Every structure is written in C-alpha cells, then in structure tokens.
Amino acid sequence: MNPIHINYTCNGHQTVSDCIKELIEISYNIYDEIIKSNIPTTLVCGGQSPSYFCLAMMNFDIYNSDQCDIIILPHSKGGEISTDQTKENKEYCERLKDKNIIFKSNVIILDGVHTGTGINALSSAIQYYNTKLQIHKYAINVDYLISKIPVTKTYIVKSEPLFSDTFPRIIKSFKPNEFTQSSKFITQFINMDDNPIANMIIDLSKLYLKINLDDTLWIKLNHVVTDEINKNKIIYDEQQNKLRIQKNNRRIKFKPNIKINSFKYKVYECPECLSCSGTSAVKNPYDTSLFSHNLYCKNKYSIPCE
Numbered sequence: 246m247n248p249i250h251i252n253y254t255c256n257g258h259q260t261v262s263d264c265i266k267e268l269i270e271i272s273y274n275i276y277d278e279i280i281k282s283n284i285p286t287t288l289v290c291g292g293q294s295p296s297y298f299c300l301a302m303m304n305f306d307i308y309n310s311d312q313c314d315i316i317i318l319p320h321s322k323g324g325e326i327s328t329d330q331t332k333e334n335k336e337y338c339e340r341l342k343d344k345n346i347i348f349k350s351n352v353i354i355l356d357g358v359h360t361g362t363g364i365n366a367l368s369s370a371i372q373y374y375n376t377k378l379q380i381h382k383y384a385i386n387v388d389y390l391i392s393k394i395p396v397t398k399t400y401i402v403k404s405e406p407l408f409s410d411t412f413p414r415i416i417k418s419f420k421p422n423e424f425t426q427s428s429k430f431i432t433q434f435i436n437m438d439d440n441p442i443a444n445m446i447i448d449l450s451k452l453y454l455k456i457n458l459d460d461t462l463w464i465k466l467n468h469v470v471t472d473e474i475n476k477n478k479i480i481y482d483e484q485q486n487k488l489r490i491q492k493n494n495r496r497i498k499f500k501p502n503i504k505i506n507s508f509k510y511k512v513y514e515c516p517e518c519l520s521c522s523g524t525s526a527v528k529n530p531y532d533t534s535l536f537s538h539n540l541y542c543k544n545k546y547s548i549p550c551e
C-alpha cells in the first residue's frame with residue numbers, strides 16, 4: 246500500500262505519526278533487549294493489545310526467530326475470571342496441539358495488563374501445555390498504576406489504548422466458549438491488506454534506524470497537529486514537567502504547615518497542594534505513603550520536616 250493520510254482524529258496529545266513512532270520505538274527496545282539477553286525465547290502475542298507491537302517486531306531487520314520467535318495465540322477473557330481453569334486449560338491445549346505449537350524454554354507473554362485475568366489465564370494454559378517452561382509477563386500500559394498484578398516488566402506506552410481498542414483488529418478474538426472449536430483458533434494476523442495502520446507500521450519498521458522516520462511520506466502525511474492536539478500537548482508537557490520536579494524532590498525535606506485536627510492531634514498541611522495528613526505522617530515523616538498529596542504536587546515524595 247502506498248503511504249496515505251489515515252483518516253483518524255486523535256483526541257490526546259499525539260498525532261497518528263507520534264503514536265506509530267512511539268509504538269515502533271518501544272517495540273524495538275523490547276525485542277532488542279530480549280535478543281541481547283541471549284536466552285532463546287518465544288514471545289507470545291495473546292490478543293489484540295500487543296498485536297501491532299508484535300507486527301513491528303516481526304518487520305525489524307534484527308528479527309531472528311532462532312533467538313526469539315513470535316507466535317500469535319489468541320486468548321480472550323474479557324476480564325472474566327474462569328469458573329473452571331483446568332477445563333479451559335485442557336481445551337486450549339488441544340488447540341495448541343492442533344497447530345503443533347512449539348515453545349522455546351523461555352516464554353514471554355506480552356499484553357496490556359489491567360486486572361491480569363487475561364494474561365494469567367493464558368499463562369496458566371501454556372504452563373499446562375508444557376510444565377517445564379519459564380513464563381514471564383511483560384505489560385505494555387499507559388502508566389505504572391494500571392496493572393493490578395505483579396509482572397516481570399512494564400513498558401509505558403502513552404498511545405497503547407489506540408492500538409488495543411481503537412485501530413482495526415488484526416487478531417481474531419478467541420473466547421473460552423470457542424476453545425473447543427478448532428476452526429476459530431486463528432494464529433495469524435487478519436485483514437492486513439486494507440489496513441493502513443498495519444501497512445504504515447510494516448513499512449516504517451523495515452526502515453527503522455536506517456533513515457530518520459520523520460523524512461518518510463507516511464510520517465509527513467499523518468503528523469497533523471490540530472488545535473486540540475496542540476492544547477493537549479501543552480497540558481501534557483506541563484504535567485510531565487511537574488512529575489519530573491516531583492521525582493527530583495524525592496526524599497528532600499519541606500516545611501509543612503502545622504495544624505491541629507478535630508481530635509486535638511497534630512497533623513501536617515502541605516503548603517503547595519494544601520492536602521492534610523493524618524496523625525501517622527507526623528509520627529513517621531519518612532514514610533511518604535502516609536501523607537497523600539495531589540497527583541502533581543512537588544512534595545508528593547518529600548519528607549515533611551518541622
């Protein structure tokens with residue numbers, strides 16, 4: 246497909262080009278780290294959220310299936326916890342056997358991780374198929390707070406929701422009530438021909454680090470900065486700046502305002518965001534989790550000191 250302008254209006258601070266460049270850069274970092282570990286690995290793409298990332302990886306010139314192959318294993322839980330995990334595992338393993346899926350001894354499941362139900366169920370099914378595998382979970386999320394389960398690694402991708410929920414699906418969903426139906430287990434990308442997002446990712450991934458992607462027609466045509474994006478970008482940059490200051494102020498001391506609460510105990514008030522602590526922050530000022538501030542307050546991780 247020749248480069249075209251993709252008709253999609255972003256509502257965040259990034260243009261379509263920004264989002265796709267972000268996806269390509271992170272995908273490269275993830276895959277490059279795996280390759281450099283020198284541990285033969287199978288990367289599992291378990292559904293739509295990681296699919297465009299995996300598509301990028303498979304088109305980099307560093308892609309080497311001997312060191313790290315990528316396999317697509319649709320497994321769609323929709324956040325629902327299994328009533329019978331063993332039954333689901335048995336049924337899913339039949340599908341893996343149908344396709345003669347072979348894993349390298351180190352397995353990484355890449356996915357957007359929220360409740361963790363989906364990635365845990367897929368991990369459980371793969372482990373059931375081969376109990377000897379070392380399975381790791383890598384999350385691609387918009388921030389560190391999203392995942393409710395422990396994961397091996399988290400990669401922060403601001404545009405992640407676009408690739409998982411908004412852009413066209415390239416992986417067919419496969420729900421537990423379909424696990425017994427072999428014909429519905431599709432382990433390839435779908436509908437790629439008329440999908441400009443997929444074509445843009447393929448073309449740019451092939452060129453990544455060889456030329457400056459900003460010079461490509463794909464990027465030029467899709468870097469459309471609307472007034473809305475401009476406004477959001479200013480807000481986003483301000484927030485990032487506040488977070489940077491917050492991080493730099495970690496563990497330094499600040500002078501709190503001293504207040505007396507309604508039970509006549511001493512508490513602290515933050516002079517910046519005016520949030521009030523409880524009494525335990527006064528007793529343990531070094532435990533910053535006891536004093537909650539506004540999200541962007543520069544004192545969030547600082548130590549109150551009278």
Ligand SMILES: [Zn+2]
Pocket residue numbers: 515516517518519520538539542543544545
């Ligand atoms: Zn504060």
